[in-house]
Amino acid sequence: MKPLIAALSLLCATVATAEDALAPISGYAFMEPATRELxxxxxxxPAFFLVDKGLALWDQPASNTGLSCRSCHQTIEQDMKGVAARYPQYDLGQSRLMNLEMKINSEIVDRLGGTALAYESEELLALTALIGLQSRQMPMAVDVTVEAQDWLVRGKKIFETKRGQLNLSCKDCHQNHWGEKLRGDTISQGQINAFPIFRLTWGEAGSRHRMFTWCMESIRAAPYGPGSDEYLALELFLAVRGRGLPMEAPGVRR
Ligand code: HEC
Ligand code: HEC
Structure with a gap:
């Protein structure tokens, strides 16, 4: 942990430069060529096994109703095209902000009569990857309706709040110091257009919320939970901040 602390104190000493206006750049641009090739x-x-698994789940009939996703959404390429690029979204029926994972779970529960999948389970990652793939190369295009405004404000605040033993905010690294080296990484803008990703250092796939937790733990802050309101708000803020970036799901990162 020592080298990280040394690197971080250096970061803190530098004066913040780039302010709020940010032309979004994908994390892809900061990766080594070998990782890009993957x-x-x-x-x-290595994230593509999720798509195959997602396809199997898509067709799998629920034990009680006999319905599968395909029963209603016959052509996934058509029905799910551009969908992932529009989440998170305020859902009027549920009176809350929902990200893609939550929407998938509500479909499983309400339409199939099934049981919600655990956040970060391989099944949920698989369906998220499959649906994400149908937005490949399409620009992130979240729409913040009136009802979602408070969530957006909350997400921005969380992004800017300094926290943890190292007293750093998401913004300190991903807005004020992107492009700089930190241990083996080049700090990117912290964009979310490639999720779910296969992260080589994890040796497995993970969601946006898992990444948030990784970052919070690396500055020794207490992370929020996957699926928490705080992470949802943060996700909405990042989706707005990254508008226009082409979707890359399922992505690969170092
Ligand atoms: C100490 C600096 C630091 C802080 C503070 C930090 N991160 Fe990160 N973050 C990193 C590093 C390093 C990586 C891995 C390399 C990269 O993609 O930037 C990363 C990666 C990410 C990624 C993945 C980007 C991609 O293209 O896949 C996201 C999203 C992200 N961070 C969001 C956040 C959020 C949200 C917060 C605040 C809760 C946060 N980070 C706080 C250093 C930081
Ligand atoms: C009984 C029919 C039915 C079944 C079964 C069903 N859906 Fe849906 N689904 C719908 C309808 C109708 C909509 C559009 C209305 C809405 O967004 O609530 C929809 C909407 C969606 C959306 C949101 C699309 C958007 O534009 O925001 C997603 C994602 C989705 N379904 C995924 C799934 C998945 C994954 C499954 C299987 C686990 C599934 N659905 C099973 C009928 C169904």
């Missing part, structure tokens, strides 16, 4: 080739991409 993402570029669906056969090499």
């Amino acid at each position: 993402q570029d080739d669906d056969f090499l991409n």
Whole structure:
């Protein structure tokens, strides 16, 4: 942990430069060529097994109702096109902000009569990856309705709040110091267009919320929970901040 602390105190000493206006750049641009190549080739991409698994789940009938996703959404390419690029979204029926994972779970419960999948389970990652893939190369295009405004304000505040033993905010690293080196990483803008990702240092796939937790733990702050309101608000803020970036799901990162 010592080298990280040393690197971070250096970070804190530098004066913040880039302010709020930010032309979004994908994390892809900050990766080594070898990592990019993994993402570029669906056969090499280690996250792609999720898509295959997602397809199997898509067709799997629920034990009680006999319905599957396919019963209603026959052509996934058509029905789910651009959907992932529009989440998180305020859901009037549920009176809350929902990200794609939550929407998938509500479909499982309300339409299939099934049981919600655990956040970060391989099944939920798989369906998220499958639906995410149908927005590949489409620009992130979240729409913040009136009802979602408070969530957005909350997310921005969380992004800017200094926290943890190292007293750093998301913004300190991902807005004020992107492009700089930190241990083996180049700090990116912290964009969310590639999720779910296969992270080579994890040796497995993870969601946006898992990444938030990783970052919070690395500055020794107490993380929020996956699926928590705080992470949802943060996700909405990041989706707005990244508007226009092409979707890359399922992505590969270092
Ligand atoms: C000490 C600096 C630091 C802080 C503070 C920090 N992160 Fe990160 N973050 C990193 C590093 C390093 C990585 C891995 C390399 C990269 O993609 O930037 C990363 C990666 C990410 C990614 C993945 C980007 C991609 O392209 O896949 C997201 C999203 C992210 N961070 C969000 C956050 C959020 C939200 C917060 C605040 C809760 C936060 N980070 C706080 C250093 C930081
Ligand atoms: C009984 C029919 C039915 C079944 C079964 C069903 N859906 Fe849906 N689904 C719908 C309808 C109708 C909509 C559009 C209305 C809405 O967004 O609530 C929808 C909307 C969605 C959306 C949101 C689309 C958007 O534009 O925001 C997603 C994502 C989705 N379904 C995924 C799934 C998944 C995954 C499954 C299987 C676990 C599934 N659905 C099963 C009928 C169904």
